[in-house]
Amino acid sequence: MRLDQRLRALRAEVAPPPQPRGDLAERLRRLSTGQARPGARKVPDEQALAETLGAERLAPGVLQVQRRFELDRRHGCTRLGDCLHALPGLTDGDISDPSDWLFLDTETSGLAGGTGTWAFLCGLMRFEAHGFLLRQYLLTRLDAEGPYLEAIAAELETAGLLITYNGKSFDGPLLVTRLRLAGLSVPFEDKPHLDLLHLIRRAFARLWPDCRLATAERRLLDFARVGDLPGAEAPAAWLAWLRQGDVEGLAAVLRHNRLDLLSLLALAQPLQQSFLDPASTDADVHSVARFQLTRGNADLAFHLLVTNRERLDPPALLDLARLHRRSGEWSEAAAIWESLSEQGIPAAIEAQAKFLEHRERDYAQALERVDRLPPGPERDHRRRRLEAKLEASAARDDGVTKATGTIGQDSRFGVSGPIWDVS
16 A cells, blocks of 8 residues: 555545533633623623722722711610710820720631731721711722721821720731731831720629620610621631622621721710719629729728629628728728628738727637638648737736735725735
Protein backbone atom coordinates (compact mmCIF):
# COMPACT_ATOMS: atom_id res chain seq x y z
CA MET A 1 0.00 0.00 0.00
CA ARG A 2 1.29 3.34 -1.02
CA LEU A 3 2.05 5.96 1.65
CA ASP A 4 -0.81 8.27 0.63
CA GLN A 5 -3.26 5.37 0.86
CA ARG A 6 -2.04 4.49 4.32
CA LEU A 7 -2.44 8.10 5.52
CA ARG A 8 -6.03 8.24 4.23
CA ALA A 9 -6.81 5.00 6.04
CA LEU A 10 -5.37 6.30 9.32
CA ARG A 11 -7.38 9.51 9.05
CA ALA A 12 -10.53 7.51 8.57
CA GLU A 13 -9.85 5.56 11.75
CA VAL A 14 -9.41 8.67 13.90
CA ALA A 15 -12.54 9.33 16.05
CA PRO A 16 -14.34 12.67 15.60
CA PRO A 17 -13.49 15.36 18.19
CA PRO A 18 -15.62 15.12 21.36
CA GLN A 19 -18.45 17.61 21.73
CA PRO A 20 -18.68 19.71 24.88
CA ARG A 21 -20.88 18.34 27.64
CA GLY A 22 -24.21 19.97 28.05
CA ASP A 23 -23.27 22.10 31.07
CA LEU A 24 -19.94 23.15 29.54
CA ALA A 25 -21.59 23.96 26.25
CA GLU A 26 -24.15 26.07 28.04
CA ARG A 27 -21.41 27.92 29.96
CA LEU A 28 -19.52 28.60 26.72
CA ARG A 29 -22.68 29.86 25.10
CA ARG A 30 -23.39 32.23 28.00
CA LEU A 31 -19.82 33.50 27.98
CA SER A 32 -19.96 34.15 24.25
CA THR A 33 -23.26 35.99 24.56
CA GLY A 34 -22.43 37.82 27.85
CA GLN A 35 -25.20 36.13 29.81
CA ALA A 36 -24.74 35.24 33.51
CA ARG A 37 -25.43 31.80 34.89
CA PRO A 38 -28.53 31.58 37.09
CA GLY A 39 -27.48 31.80 40.79
CA ALA A 40 -23.99 33.02 39.90
CA ARG A 41 -22.10 35.38 42.23
CA LYS A 42 -23.41 38.93 42.00
CA VAL A 43 -20.95 41.78 41.92
CA PRO A 44 -21.67 44.11 44.90
CA ASP A 45 -23.31 47.28 43.64
CA GLU A 46 -22.15 50.03 46.00
CA GLN A 47 -24.36 52.66 44.39
CA ALA A 48 -27.45 50.50 44.87
CA LEU A 49 -26.45 49.90 48.49
CA ALA A 50 -26.02 53.65 49.10
CA GLU A 51 -29.46 54.36 47.65
CA THR A 52 -31.07 51.63 49.73
CA LEU A 53 -29.47 52.88 52.95
CA GLY A 54 -29.85 56.57 52.20
CA ALA A 55 -26.06 56.86 52.49
CA GLU A 56 -23.47 59.30 51.22
CA ARG A 57 -20.41 57.89 49.49
CA LEU A 58 -17.36 59.45 51.18
CA ALA A 59 -14.86 57.43 49.15
CA PRO A 60 -14.89 54.23 47.09
CA GLY A 61 -15.78 51.56 49.64
CA VAL A 62 -16.80 54.00 52.40
CA LEU A 63 -20.43 55.00 53.04
CA GLN A 64 -21.84 57.33 55.67
CA VAL A 65 -25.45 57.27 56.93
CA GLN A 66 -26.75 60.18 59.04
CA ARG A 67 -29.83 60.28 61.29
CA ARG A 68 -31.06 62.96 63.70
CA PHE A 69 -33.08 62.33 66.86
CA GLU A 70 -34.97 65.03 68.72
CA LEU A 71 -34.76 65.48 72.49
CA ASP A 72 -38.46 64.61 72.86
CA ARG A 73 -38.01 61.21 71.23
CA ARG A 74 -38.66 58.31 73.59
CA HIS A 75 -36.66 55.12 73.65
CA GLY A 76 -38.62 52.66 75.70
CA CYS A 77 -39.86 54.52 78.78
CA THR A 78 -37.07 57.13 78.66
CA ARG A 79 -37.07 60.54 77.00
CA LEU A 80 -33.72 61.15 75.33
CA GLY A 81 -33.50 64.73 76.56
CA ASP A 82 -33.66 63.61 80.21
CA CYS A 83 -30.38 61.78 79.78
CA LEU A 84 -28.46 65.04 79.29
CA HIS A 85 -28.75 65.73 83.03
CA ALA A 86 -28.14 62.13 84.10
CA LEU A 87 -24.83 61.34 82.41
CA PRO A 88 -22.59 63.77 84.38
CA GLY A 89 -23.52 61.96 87.59
CA LEU A 90 -22.10 58.71 86.21
CA THR A 91 -18.67 60.04 85.22
CA ASP A 92 -15.59 60.39 87.39
CA GLY A 93 -14.34 63.58 85.77
CA ASP A 94 -15.91 66.99 85.27
CA ILE A 95 -17.22 66.48 81.75
CA SER A 96 -20.63 68.09 81.93
CA ASP A 97 -20.77 69.62 78.44
CA PRO A 98 -22.91 67.27 76.29
CA SER A 99 -21.16 68.44 73.12
CA ASP A 100 -18.01 66.66 74.39
CA TRP A 101 -19.73 63.28 74.64
CA LEU A 102 -19.37 60.68 71.89
CA PHE A 103 -21.35 57.43 71.96
CA LEU A 104 -19.64 54.60 70.07
CA ASP A 105 -20.69 51.12 68.97
CA THR A 106 -19.15 48.85 66.34
CA GLU A 107 -20.28 45.83 64.36
CA THR A 108 -17.51 43.41 63.46
CA SER A 109 -16.66 40.40 61.34
CA GLY A 110 -16.40 38.25 64.49
CA LEU A 111 -16.35 38.36 68.27
CA ALA A 112 -12.89 36.89 68.82
CA GLY A 113 -11.03 40.16 68.31
CA GLY A 114 -7.40 40.26 67.20
CA THR A 115 -5.84 41.25 63.92
CA GLY A 116 -8.17 39.02 61.88
CA THR A 117 -11.32 40.84 63.00
CA TRP A 118 -12.65 43.79 61.01
CA ALA A 119 -14.80 46.57 62.45
CA PHE A 120 -16.86 47.00 59.29
CA LEU A 121 -19.48 49.34 60.81
CA CYS A 122 -18.87 52.09 63.33
CA GLY A 123 -21.75 54.09 64.77
CA LEU A 124 -20.99 57.43 66.44
CA MET A 125 -23.58 59.67 68.09
CA ARG A 126 -23.16 63.11 69.64
CA PHE A 127 -25.27 65.99 70.92
CA GLU A 128 -25.71 68.85 68.46
CA ALA A 129 -28.01 71.88 68.67
CA HIS A 130 -31.36 70.57 69.92
CA GLY A 131 -30.94 66.86 69.41
CA PHE A 132 -28.56 64.01 68.67
CA LEU A 133 -26.73 63.37 65.41
CA LEU A 134 -25.93 59.74 64.63
CA ARG A 135 -23.37 58.93 61.94
CA GLN A 136 -22.68 55.38 60.79
CA TYR A 137 -19.58 54.58 58.77
CA LEU A 138 -19.80 51.44 56.64
CA LEU A 139 -16.87 49.63 55.01
CA THR A 140 -18.06 48.02 51.76
CA ARG A 141 -14.67 46.92 50.36
CA LEU A 142 -11.68 45.47 52.15
CA ASP A 143 -9.22 47.67 50.28
CA ALA A 144 -10.96 50.84 51.53
CA GLU A 145 -10.18 50.37 55.24
CA GLY A 146 -7.64 53.21 55.22
CA PRO A 147 -10.02 56.06 54.32
CA TYR A 148 -12.77 54.38 56.36
CA LEU A 149 -10.63 54.48 59.52
CA GLU A 150 -9.47 58.02 58.78
CA ALA A 151 -13.09 59.22 58.79
CA ILE A 152 -13.73 57.50 62.13
CA ALA A 153 -10.50 58.81 63.67
CA ALA A 154 -11.43 62.38 62.71
CA GLU A 155 -14.64 62.07 64.76
CA LEU A 156 -12.90 60.43 67.70
CA GLU A 157 -10.34 63.23 67.78
CA THR A 158 -13.01 65.75 68.77
CA ALA A 159 -14.49 63.69 71.62
CA GLY A 160 -14.03 64.70 75.26
CA LEU A 161 -15.70 61.59 76.71
CA LEU A 162 -16.20 58.23 75.02
CA ILE A 163 -19.33 56.29 76.04
CA THR A 164 -19.73 52.60 75.15
CA TYR A 165 -21.21 49.30 76.28
CA ASN A 166 -18.36 46.82 76.76
CA GLY A 167 -16.19 49.21 74.76
CA LYS A 168 -13.25 49.05 77.14
CA SER A 169 -12.89 45.33 76.54
CA PHE A 170 -13.98 45.00 72.91
CA ASP A 171 -14.78 48.01 70.69
CA GLY A 172 -11.91 50.19 71.91
CA PRO A 173 -9.10 47.61 71.69
CA LEU A 174 -10.37 46.44 68.28
CA LEU A 175 -10.30 49.97 66.84
CA VAL A 176 -6.82 50.48 68.29
CA THR A 177 -5.66 47.32 66.51
CA ARG A 178 -7.20 48.31 63.15
CA LEU A 179 -5.83 51.88 63.34
CA ARG A 180 -2.32 50.68 64.11
CA LEU A 181 -2.41 48.07 61.35
CA ALA A 182 -3.40 50.85 58.96
CA GLY A 183 -0.49 53.00 60.17
CA LEU A 184 -2.78 55.61 61.74
CA SER A 185 -2.54 57.29 65.13
CA VAL A 186 -5.00 56.38 67.89
CA PRO A 187 -6.85 59.57 68.88
CA PHE A 188 -8.75 58.28 71.92
CA GLU A 189 -6.32 56.26 74.06
CA ASP A 190 -5.92 59.05 76.64
CA LYS A 191 -9.54 60.22 76.62
CA PRO A 192 -11.96 59.47 79.48
CA HIS A 193 -14.03 56.38 78.71
CA LEU A 194 -17.36 55.60 80.38
CA ASP A 195 -18.28 51.94 79.86
CA LEU A 196 -21.90 51.52 80.94
CA LEU A 197 -21.51 47.75 81.16
CA HIS A 198 -19.29 48.25 84.22
CA LEU A 199 -22.00 50.30 85.94
CA ILE A 200 -24.70 47.79 85.04
CA ARG A 201 -22.61 45.01 86.51
CA ARG A 202 -21.95 47.05 89.63
CA ALA A 203 -25.64 47.64 90.26
CA PHE A 204 -27.25 44.43 89.00
CA ALA A 205 -24.75 41.59 88.45
CA ARG A 206 -25.81 39.74 91.62
CA LEU A 207 -29.51 40.13 90.81
CA TRP A 208 -29.85 39.58 87.04
CA PRO A 209 -29.15 36.38 85.10
CA ASP A 210 -26.82 38.37 82.81
CA CYS A 211 -25.86 41.95 82.01
CA ARG A 212 -26.26 41.94 78.23
CA LEU A 213 -27.50 45.16 76.64
CA ALA A 214 -30.79 43.49 75.68
CA THR A 215 -31.37 42.53 79.33
CA ALA A 216 -30.70 46.08 80.50
CA GLU A 217 -33.10 47.40 77.85
CA ARG A 218 -35.93 45.16 79.02
CA ARG A 219 -35.45 45.74 82.75
CA LEU A 220 -34.54 49.44 82.86
CA LEU A 221 -36.06 50.89 79.68
CA ASP A 222 -39.08 48.61 79.25
CA PHE A 223 -37.87 48.22 75.67
CA ALA A 224 -37.99 44.98 73.69
CA ARG A 225 -36.66 44.79 70.14
CA VAL A 226 -39.02 43.50 67.47
CA GLY A 227 -37.61 42.04 64.27
CA ASP A 228 -34.06 42.98 65.24
CA LEU A 229 -31.10 41.23 63.66
CA PRO A 230 -29.06 39.66 66.50
CA GLY A 231 -25.57 41.11 66.74
CA ALA A 232 -24.08 37.64 66.33
CA GLU A 233 -25.51 37.52 62.78
CA ALA A 234 -23.86 40.78 61.68
CA PRO A 235 -20.67 39.06 60.40
CA ALA A 236 -22.71 36.80 58.11
CA ALA A 237 -24.64 39.79 56.75
CA TRP A 238 -21.41 41.62 55.88
CA LEU A 239 -19.92 38.54 54.22
CA ALA A 240 -23.15 38.09 52.23
CA TRP A 241 -22.64 41.61 50.90
CA LEU A 242 -18.97 41.05 50.03
CA ARG A 243 -19.60 37.71 48.32
CA GLN A 244 -23.06 38.07 46.82
CA GLY A 245 -23.93 41.77 46.96
CA ASP A 246 -26.78 41.20 49.42
CA VAL A 247 -28.18 44.56 50.56
CA GLU A 248 -30.98 43.59 52.96
CA GLY A 249 -28.69 42.04 55.55
CA LEU A 250 -26.57 45.18 55.84
CA ALA A 251 -29.66 47.36 56.22
CA ALA A 252 -30.69 45.20 59.20
CA VAL A 253 -27.19 45.52 60.71
CA LEU A 254 -27.35 49.32 60.53
CA ARG A 255 -30.74 49.32 62.24
CA HIS A 256 -29.37 47.09 65.02
CA ASN A 257 -26.43 49.45 65.48
CA ARG A 258 -28.74 52.47 65.74
CA LEU A 259 -30.78 50.79 68.47
CA ASP A 260 -27.60 49.98 70.38
CA LEU A 261 -26.57 53.63 70.37
CA LEU A 262 -30.01 54.92 71.38
CA SER A 263 -30.05 52.44 74.26
CA LEU A 264 -26.60 53.62 75.35
CA LEU A 265 -27.97 57.12 75.72
CA ALA A 266 -31.32 56.14 77.23
CA LEU A 267 -29.75 53.95 79.93
CA ALA A 268 -28.09 56.98 81.54
CA GLN A 269 -31.30 58.13 83.22
CA PRO A 270 -32.30 54.88 85.01
CA LEU A 271 -28.65 54.19 85.82
CA GLN A 272 -28.28 57.52 87.59
CA GLN A 273 -31.49 56.78 89.47
CA SER A 274 -30.10 53.38 90.46
CA PHE A 275 -27.03 54.96 92.06
CA LEU A 276 -29.06 57.58 93.93
CA ASP A 277 -32.01 55.42 94.97
CA PRO A 278 -31.25 51.74 94.32
CA ALA A 279 -34.60 50.57 95.69
CA SER A 280 -36.40 52.42 92.87
CA THR A 281 -34.85 50.12 90.24
CA ASP A 282 -34.31 47.05 92.46
CA ALA A 283 -30.56 47.56 92.28
CA ASP A 284 -28.00 46.03 94.65
CA VAL A 285 -27.97 48.47 97.59
CA HIS A 286 -24.69 47.25 99.03
CA SER A 287 -22.83 47.37 95.73
CA VAL A 288 -24.18 50.83 94.97
CA ALA A 289 -23.15 52.07 98.43
CA ARG A 290 -19.64 50.71 97.93
CA PHE A 291 -19.49 52.49 94.55
CA GLN A 292 -20.36 55.75 96.27
CA LEU A 293 -17.68 55.11 98.88
CA THR A 294 -15.03 54.66 96.18
CA ARG A 295 -16.06 58.05 94.77
CA GLY A 296 -15.71 59.72 98.14
CA ASN A 297 -19.46 60.00 98.80
CA ALA A 298 -19.43 58.50 102.31
CA ASP A 299 -22.50 60.45 103.45
CA LEU A 300 -24.56 59.20 100.51
CA ALA A 301 -23.34 55.62 101.04
CA PHE A 302 -24.30 55.83 104.72
CA HIS A 303 -27.74 57.20 103.82
CA LEU A 304 -28.36 54.39 101.30
CA LEU A 305 -27.45 51.69 103.82
CA VAL A 306 -29.49 53.17 106.64
CA THR A 307 -32.63 53.76 104.57
CA ASN A 308 -32.47 50.28 103.03
CA ARG A 309 -31.38 48.39 106.14
CA GLU A 310 -34.06 45.70 105.77
CA ARG A 311 -32.53 44.71 102.41
CA LEU A 312 -28.97 44.37 103.69
CA ASP A 313 -27.10 41.07 104.00
CA PRO A 314 -24.35 40.52 106.63
CA PRO A 315 -21.49 42.01 104.53
CA ALA A 316 -23.59 45.13 103.94
CA LEU A 317 -24.45 45.38 107.64
CA LEU A 318 -20.75 45.16 108.48
CA ASP A 319 -20.10 48.10 106.15
CA LEU A 320 -22.90 50.01 107.86
CA ALA A 321 -21.33 49.28 111.26
CA ARG A 322 -17.98 50.60 109.99
CA LEU A 323 -19.64 53.82 108.88
CA HIS A 324 -21.34 54.14 112.28
CA ARG A 325 -17.95 53.63 113.94
CA ARG A 326 -16.33 56.20 111.65
CA SER A 327 -18.99 58.70 112.71
CA GLY A 328 -18.37 57.98 116.40
CA GLU A 329 -21.69 56.16 116.78
CA TRP A 330 -20.20 53.28 118.74
CA SER A 331 -23.45 52.01 120.27
CA GLU A 332 -25.08 51.60 116.83
CA ALA A 333 -22.02 49.81 115.50
CA ALA A 334 -21.83 47.56 118.59
CA ALA A 335 -25.48 46.62 118.21
CA ILE A 336 -24.87 45.43 114.64
CA TRP A 337 -21.77 43.46 115.66
CA GLU A 338 -23.68 41.85 118.52
CA SER A 339 -26.53 40.80 116.23
CA LEU A 340 -24.21 39.35 113.61
CA SER A 341 -22.04 37.67 116.24
CA GLU A 342 -25.08 35.73 117.40
CA GLN A 343 -25.37 34.44 113.84
CA GLY A 344 -21.76 33.23 113.98
CA ILE A 345 -20.36 35.72 111.45
CA PRO A 346 -16.57 35.66 112.04
CA ALA A 347 -15.98 39.23 110.84
CA ALA A 348 -18.59 40.51 113.30
CA ILE A 349 -17.15 38.45 116.16
CA GLU A 350 -13.70 39.85 115.44
CA ALA A 351 -15.02 43.44 115.25
CA GLN A 352 -16.84 42.96 118.54
CA ALA A 353 -13.72 41.54 120.16
CA LYS A 354 -11.71 44.59 119.04
CA PHE A 355 -14.42 46.91 120.34
CA LEU A 356 -14.46 45.23 123.75
CA GLU A 357 -10.67 45.18 123.98
CA HIS A 358 -9.76 48.65 122.76
CA ARG A 359 -12.88 50.71 123.44
CA GLU A 360 -14.46 49.09 126.51
CA ARG A 361 -11.27 47.63 128.02
CA ASP A 362 -13.32 44.54 128.86
CA TYR A 363 -10.58 41.98 128.30
CA ALA A 364 -12.53 39.02 129.68
CA GLN A 365 -15.46 39.57 127.32
CA ALA A 366 -13.07 40.23 124.43
CA LEU A 367 -11.28 36.95 125.15
CA GLU A 368 -14.62 35.12 125.16
CA ARG A 369 -15.32 36.49 121.66
CA VAL A 370 -11.85 35.58 120.42
CA ASP A 371 -12.35 31.99 121.55
CA ARG A 372 -15.33 31.82 119.15
CA LEU A 373 -13.20 32.74 116.13
CA PRO A 374 -11.97 30.06 113.69
CA PRO A 375 -8.61 28.55 114.77
CA GLY A 376 -5.52 30.11 113.26
CA PRO A 377 -2.33 32.10 113.96
CA GLU A 378 -4.19 35.41 114.12
CA ARG A 379 -6.63 34.12 116.71
CA ASP A 380 -3.77 32.63 118.78
CA HIS A 381 -1.87 35.93 118.64
CA ARG A 382 -4.92 37.91 119.74
CA ARG A 383 -5.64 35.40 122.52
CA ARG A 384 -2.10 35.63 123.95
CA ARG A 385 -2.27 39.42 123.94
CA LEU A 386 -5.61 39.44 125.78
CA GLU A 387 -4.38 36.91 128.35
CA ALA A 388 -1.37 39.12 129.02
CA LYS A 389 -3.62 42.16 129.46
CA LEU A 390 -5.85 40.23 131.84
CA GLU A 391 -2.84 39.19 133.94
CA ALA A 392 -1.50 42.73 133.98
CA SER A 393 -4.90 44.11 134.94
CA ALA A 394 -5.29 41.56 137.74
CA ALA A 395 -1.82 42.38 139.07
CA ARG A 396 -2.61 46.10 139.12
CA ASP A 397 -5.89 45.49 140.94
CA ASP A 398 -4.17 43.30 143.50
CA GLY A 399 -1.46 45.88 144.09
CA VAL A 400 -3.98 48.65 144.60
CA THR A 401 -5.92 46.55 147.11
CA LYS A 402 -2.85 45.79 149.22
CA ALA A 403 -1.60 49.36 149.16
CA THR A 404 -4.85 51.19 149.99
CA GLY A 405 -6.98 48.64 151.81
CA THR A 406 -10.71 48.50 151.41
CA ILE A 407 -13.22 51.19 152.10
CA GLY A 408 -15.64 50.29 154.87
CA GLN A 409 -17.80 51.84 157.63
CA ASP A 410 -16.10 52.81 160.91
CA SER A 411 -18.94 52.31 163.41
CA ARG A 412 -17.14 54.18 166.13
CA PHE A 413 -17.33 57.53 164.33
CA GLY A 414 -20.24 56.94 162.04
CA VAL A 415 -18.14 57.91 158.99
CA SER A 416 -16.54 55.99 156.21
CA GLY A 417 -12.85 55.42 156.44
CA PRO A 418 -10.10 53.00 155.43
CA ILE A 419 -10.03 49.64 157.07
CA TRP A 420 -6.67 48.05 156.33
CA ASP A 421 -6.74 44.54 155.01
CA VAL A 422 -3.78 42.71 156.56
CA SER A 423 -4.83 39.21 155.62
